Amino acid sequence: MPETTRELLTAGGWKDLEFGPFRDQVTIHWIRPFADDQPGVALLKYEAGAGVPRHRHEGLETILVLDGVQSDEAGDYGRGSYVVNAPGTEHSVWSDTGCVVLIQWDRPVKMLEQEAV
Template sequence: MPETTRELLTSSGWKDLPFNVFRDGVTIHWIKPFDGDSPGVALLKYAAGASVPRHRHEGLETILVLEGTQSDEAGDYAKGTYIVNAAGTEHSVWSDTGCVVLIQWDRPVTILEG
């Protein structure tokens, strides 16, 4: 990750980065898109009430909550929480209040519903 990206993440400078539509109510800023050989890294911004439908992890996924609270069937994850979802696991994700997460996927997920 370039030094400027690290600085943006730790100083809240990410708030000024451009985000694009990812899903309804969820926007994305790619830090490093998937290239077939290495993981994708991005910021996801959930509007209050936004969700991602049930999906299966085809590779390891790690998440760091930067702002707000992200939730899944296992619980609520507040700012500063680090989440690890192993390959083969399934869940849906939502945020009642809105949140921003730093996410890294080894491989894209498979959407199972919605």
């Protein structure tokens, strides 16, 4: 990611980007969709109380929290936190307050639980 893009995102420039549907109360802005064995890179915006059900990482996942707090069973990750989820690990994710994260997936995750309706 070019330095100017990183500076723009960490300074709140993500607020001007368009986000589309991803999961219930979670929206996405693709920076680079998955393609030809290339990792996917995106911004995820969680509304307060939103979450992603339990899933397994089929590849490496890295997350940089740009705003708010993202949580999983291992803890809470505030603005500036860098989270690494190794291939084969499982967790669910939520945000009580809402958050925005920059995420990179080597491969799509496998959902282990259904979304609540």
